[in-house]
Amino acid sequence: MIAAEIGYERAKTIEEALSLLSQDVDAKLLSGGHSLVPLMKLRLAQPSTLIDVSKIPELRTLDVESERITIGAGVRYFELLGDTRLEELMPVIAQATSVIADPQVRHRGTIGGAAVHADPTSDLAAVFLALEARFHIRSAAGRRIVPIEDWYLAPLTSALERDEMLVAVEFPRPIPRRQAYVKFSHPASGYALAGVAAIMDLTQHGLVQGAGIAVTGAATMPFRASTAEAWLQGRPLNAESVAMAAQVGADDGTYDADDGQYPAVYRKNLARVMLARALEKLAPQ
Amino acid sequence: MSRKLWGENVARREDIRLVQGQGQFTDDRVLPGMLYAAILRSPHAHAKIRQIDVASAQKMPGVIKVYTGSMVSGHLGTIPTAWIPPDSQLKMVPHPPLAVDRVRYVGEAVALVVAQDPYQAEEALYRILVDYEPLPAISDPVQALESSSPRLHEEAPENVALHWKVGTDTDEVFSGADVVVRQTFRQQRLIPNPMEPRSALVQYNSATGDMTAWLTTQNPHIHRFLMSGILGIPEHKLRVIAQDVGGGFGSKIACYADEVLTAFAARDLMRPVKWTESRSEHFVATTHGRDHYDEVELAGTKAGRVLAVRVKTYANMGAYLSTAGPGVPTILFGLIVNGAYDIAQASAEVYGVFTNTTPVDAYRGAGRPEATFLIERIMDVYAREIGMDPVELRRINLIKKEQFPYTNPFGIVYDSGDYHQTLDLALKTLDYASLRQEREALRRQHKYMGVGFSTYVEMCGLGPSQVAGAVGFQGGLWESATIRLHPTGKATVLTGASPHGQGEETTFGQIVADRLGIPLEDIDVVHGDTDRVSMGWGTYGSRSTAVGGGALAKAADRIVEKAKIIAAHMLEVPVGAVQYDAGQFYPEGSRERAVGIQDVTLQAHLGWNLPEGVEPGMEVSAFYDPTNFTYPFGTHVAVVSVDPDTGEVKLLRYLAVDDCGPAINPMIVEGQVHGGVVQGVGQALYEGAVYDGDGQLVSGSFMDYAMPKARFFPRLETQRTETPSPHNPLGVKGVGETGTIASTPAVVNAVMDALSSFGVVNLDMPLTPPKVWQAIQTSMAKGGPS
Numbered sequence A: 001m002i003a004a005e006i007g008y009e010r011a012k013t014i015e016e017a018l019s020l021l022s023q024d025v026d027a028k029l030l031s032g033g034h035s036l037v038p039l040m041k042l043r044l045a046q047p048s049t050l051i052d053v054s055k056i057p058e059l060r061t062l063d064v065e066s067e068r069i070t071i072g073a074g075v076r077y078f079e080l081l082g083d084t085r086l087e088e089l090m091p092v093i094a095q096a097t098s099v100i101a102d103p104q105v106r107h108r109g110t111i112g113g114a115a116v117h118a119d120p121t122s123d124l125a126a127v128f129l130a131l132e133a134r135f136h137i138r139s140a141a142g143r144r145i146v147p148i149e150d151w152y153l154a155p156l157t158s159a160l161e162r163d164e165m166l167v168a169v170e171f172p173r174p175i176p177r178r179q180a181y182v183k184f185s186h187p188a189s190g191y192a193l194a195g196v197a198a199i200m201d202l203t204q205h206g207l208v209q210g211a212g213i214a215v216t217g218a219a220t221m222p223f224r225a226s227t228a229e230a231w232l233q234g235r236p237l238n239a240e241s242v243a244m245a246a247q248v249g250a251d252d253g254t255y256d257a258d259d260g261q262y263p264a265v266y267r268k269n270l271a272r273v274m275l276a277r278a279l280e281k282l283a284p285q
Numbered sequence B: 001m002s003r004k005l006w007g008e009n010v011a012r013r014e015d016i017r018l019v020q021g022q023g024q025f026t027d028d029r030v031l032p033g034m035l036y037a038a039i040l041r042s043p044h045a046h047a048k049i050r051q052i053d054v055a056s057a058q059k060m061p062g063v064i065k066v067y068t069g070s071m072v073s074g075h076l077g078t079i080p081t082a083w084i085p086p087d088s089q090l091k092m093v094p095h096p097p098l099a100v101d102r103v104r105y106v107g108e109a110v111a112l113v114v115a116q117d118p119y120q121a122e123e124a125l126y127r128i129l130v131d132y133e134p135l136p137a138i139s140d141p142v143q144a145l146e147s148s149s150p151r152l153h154e155e156a157p158e159n160v161a162l163h164w165k166v167g168t169d170t171d172e173v174f175s176g177a178d179v180v181v182r183q184t185f186r187q188q189r190l191i192p193n194p195m196e197p198r199s200a201l202v203q204y205n206s207a208t209g210d211m212t213a214w215l216t217t218q219n220p221h222i223h224r225f226l227m228s229g230i231l232g233i234p235e236h237k238l239r240v241i242a243q244d245v246g247g248g249f250g251s252k253i254a255c256y257a258d259e260v261l262t263a264f265a266a267r268d269l270m271r272p273v274k275w276t277e278s279r280s281e282h283f284v285a286t287t288h289g290r291d292h293y294d295e296v297e298l299a300g301t302k303a304g305r306v307l308a309v310r311v312k313t314y315a316n317m318g319a320y321l322s323t324a325g326p327g328v329p330t331i332l333f334g335l336i337v338n339g340a341y342d343i344a345q346a347s348a349e350v351y352g353v354f355t356n357t358t359p360v361d362a363y364r365g366a367g368r369p370e371a372t373f374l375i376e377r378i379m380d381v382y383a384r385e386i387g388m389d390p391v392e393l394r395r396i397n398l399i400k401k402e403q404f405p406y407t408n409p410f411g412i413v414y415d416s417g418d419y420h421q422t423l424d425l426a427l428k429t430l431d432y433a434s435l436r437q438e439r440e441a442l443r444r445q446h447k448y449m450g451v452g453f454s455t456y457v458e459m460c461g462l463g464p465s466q467v468a469g470a471v472g473f474q475g476g477l478w479e480s481a482t483i484r485l486h487p488t489g490k491a492t493v494l495t496g497a498s499p500h501g502q503g504e505e506t507t508f509g510q511i512v513a514d515r516l517g518i519p520l521e522d523i524d525v526v527h528g529d530t531d532r533v534s535m536g537w538g539t540y541g542s543r544s545t546a547v548g549g550g551a552l553a554k555a556a557d558r559i560v561e562k563a564k565i566i567a568a569h570m571l572e573v574p575v576g577a578v579q580y581d582a583g584q585f586y587p588e589g590s591r592e593r594a595v596g597i598q599d600v601t602l603q604a605h606l607g608w609n610l611p612e613g614v615e616p617g618m619e620v621s622a623f624y625d626p627t628n629f630t631y632p633f634g635t636h637v638a639v640v641s642v643d644p645d646t647g648e649v650k651l652l653r654y655l656a657v658d659d660c661g662p663a664i665n666p667m668i669v670e671g672q673v674h675g676g677v678v679q680g681v682g683q684a685l686y687e688g689a690v691y692d693g694d695g696q697l698v699s700g701s702f703m704d705y706a707m708p709k710a711r712f713f714p715r716l717e718t719q720r721t722e723t724p725s726p727h728n729p730l731g732v733k734g735v736g737e738t739g740t741i742a743s744t745p746a747v748v749n750a751v752m753d754a755l756s757s758f759g760v761v762n763l764d765m766p767l768t769p770p771k772v773w774q775a776i777q778t779s780m781a782k783g784g785p786s
């Protein structure tokens, strides 16, 4: 379990990282290393050179503006946990982050690494989907922004091109006030067998508005439970509506990931149960 | 005699160096000129090796030498098994350290690379080209017996490694019984995963012919014994050292090919060579545990009296016979399938089967967890069948206090016990009656809680050597102890036990401190070095304190005996008039004249004025062979909840009431119980090695193989009763394995209790959420809970 020999460069700026990346087709960016390094040890990834972006100051910023919240790709999980502005405006990200692995992982892993790695069981994937994240990308050739609908292409594949770099994740505001993340962990890995992020507002009459609901872990790909969102719009949030939304929401996923121990029927059931539990948390007491 | 430290929670002395990072584990050690070995392992479960091309690996930077099976086979013996159960028709199949023309499991060693550094060694593995011709593979022991299944060894044409029967004739009882219950059980394969993976560092002196091997072993002397034969190095020229060992759980008993190969390379290259297993290697290359299919039958009356039990077992041995492998599903299992119950008739029949899987050997409890699981589970099945509370059923059948010593149907003599007392204490601690009420109340709200019991007994403190011989263990099971008092009265205590986490440096210190009246700080307990410590048999089978402690007590008594003669001389009174208490010798009635043992020791070393015929010095050895095993027992209770929506089982409470005789250090006993319980719960709920149809280990990492984690557990509750064993001078019984032995069935019984309204009688372990959920779904489809 030892990685093959590799080169290592530490980039000081985004431009330097992009220039190094454009020169070597087999180079890879290194952020927290908590997905990439395990793959390298298994020799499932064998980059020629690691371009370490973890010391680039521009990637470690966190901006809260009236229209949006922008989190630099290099911001680490534990930094998301301690930020009072996030606590106030998007507590769901702290809830999701707090159940990622353990303190060691949370002190290294980054929001950008999680986004690019595109693990279908990533906790933050549900948050990105529910909050309609937008991914800010740069390459030597220019800049672009990818909306969440276009981000996840396949398990472990995001929309990022080889010579591109994710610089920040943007969450458009306003963000509904009621937010929750719930997770059912795999007893071995601790990754989500089903994780659900749900956000919404309730009108003064208690009717649902602007729900964003997404599920990670359970299906082949993290997915947005659009049918549940639509179904809930304008309805009160009660036991019946929660049960119905959970049912139709679970149907929004495609469950062909049959890993033997956790068959698709079970995963789908888990998506439904966890959808219901997330929504119950949002219901008025 | 005053007992100053006996029974005290003395803090573990070994922890200071461990928490300060100053332990000396094998891999910590660096020798000048040391080389590193890496092992290429078979990716196939079963294949012919057509050819191995090492040319390009040999040319890699830093590579010193690449070895293949054909290069070493003439120079090395095969890996032996050391347990040959009598009347078992054991097939002793050859197990070459490096595969020559065929591989039989994923992880089998195929080539060895030695290089300047570990990175170079690993890199070179990728350059070895092996031309395999894959063969059909089989991983399931029952399927392996089918005539159409692939065969592993010419010597075992049916894949049967052993066939063993024991017990009484039960047919008549079964045909006449009012109630007969039958159940098949699967006791899944487990992967030990001690914190420290295996490692070997070997140095050879070609001038003197001396070899030193630092190994991760639970039994350095057994390793020396076996390795000297395999390598052809005389025993007195081979020194095995196991200083700090980070857990074993049985997986560091066996003599492995990896260790032998490292030693071979060190001798061949005349340079020290180190090999350390990676965690991924550990999953496939270190012995596994359990892996049974069992058919159990119980005959009884409608009133709850058990008349007979009958067990038929298919035990997976893996691809080769590991060192103690054959003894585990036979002797350590079959002889105790009646458990803690007074059952007149019992029998066991065991097939040990070769499959294309990692060899199976002892794993914490070794055979006794498997036996306990069967009897404790079938008792619950029986209770449900006759509509009796499982506690009541146990109360009726438990061996009674006045029946000890109790001879079980296999002729095993249980030493001492008060089984009902532990049960009563458990019921009282839990308030069982209100637990049952709570369970009923929750059910009405569609919430499912269950309570499960395990009133176990186990056979440990291995054991009398005569019995070892009679059951085919190719060694003795006595233990040695040496107490060496230095001129200043400080003590070095050497034990043939080889603790690797159990805390005997502390408990053994306590024993000696009390017996000799020497402060604990003045005593060092030394173990794990065949050059310093006399022949001994090591640590496994919960034997160290019962047997090693027995040897120590004997040695201490001899010290006192000798010191007393010298003290009498110093006091100028006859020996018969000298009293001894806590390190003080004094003439009867005049304590103020006392001389201390440390002063006496100085005199013994100076030798200026010793009594007639007394040798100078103060050092004695004792070899202690117990008269029987010890039989710790107790009652474990698990309280669980089952979430019907997800199938998730939560442990709400866990109570262990154990009796291991008097506790030398209750805190250490409790620690052993905690660890043991967690491992047993691991089997019940989380762990399980899974092989696919091609013999690939699917659960080959912590991503898939679920170890029990702290957050899965409530605070564990422990209680003790103390019934001394008459079989050793300290009265102690083993406690290293009781937790693992007792807890697995307690938890499964609790889950089955929770699921009883769904009509679920049995589910295979581990009781994972999908399995439990599926069972509930099936019941719902038939109309739901009763």
Ligand SMILES: Cc1cc2nc3c(=O)[nH]c(=O)nc-3n(C[C@H](O)[C@H](O)[C@H](O)COP(=O)(O)OP(=O)(O)OC[C@H]3O[C@@H](n4cnc5c(N)ncnc54)[C@H](O)[C@@H]3O)c2cc1C
Pocket (backbone or CB within 6 Å): A028, A029, A030, A031, A032, A033, A034, A035, A036, A037, A038, A053, A073, A074, A099, A100, A101, A102, A105, A108, A109, A110, A111, A112, A113, A114, A116, A117, A119, A121, A122, A123, A124, A160, A164, A165, A166, A167, A189, A190, A191, A192
């Ligand atoms: C023991 C353990 C447990 C874990 N448990 C969980 C869990 O419960 N839930 C969970 O969600 N995750 C879990 N993870 C994964 C963890 O969240 C990872 O840290 C995260 O997925 C990757 O972030 P990173 O910064 O470490 O990325 P890295 O490993 O550095 O990189 C991952 C990938 O992203 C690329 N990359 C990184 N930064 C950029 C960038 N700025 N632009 C372009 N490409 C980039 C890299 O080239 C690489 O391909 C666990 C990991 C470990 C080791």
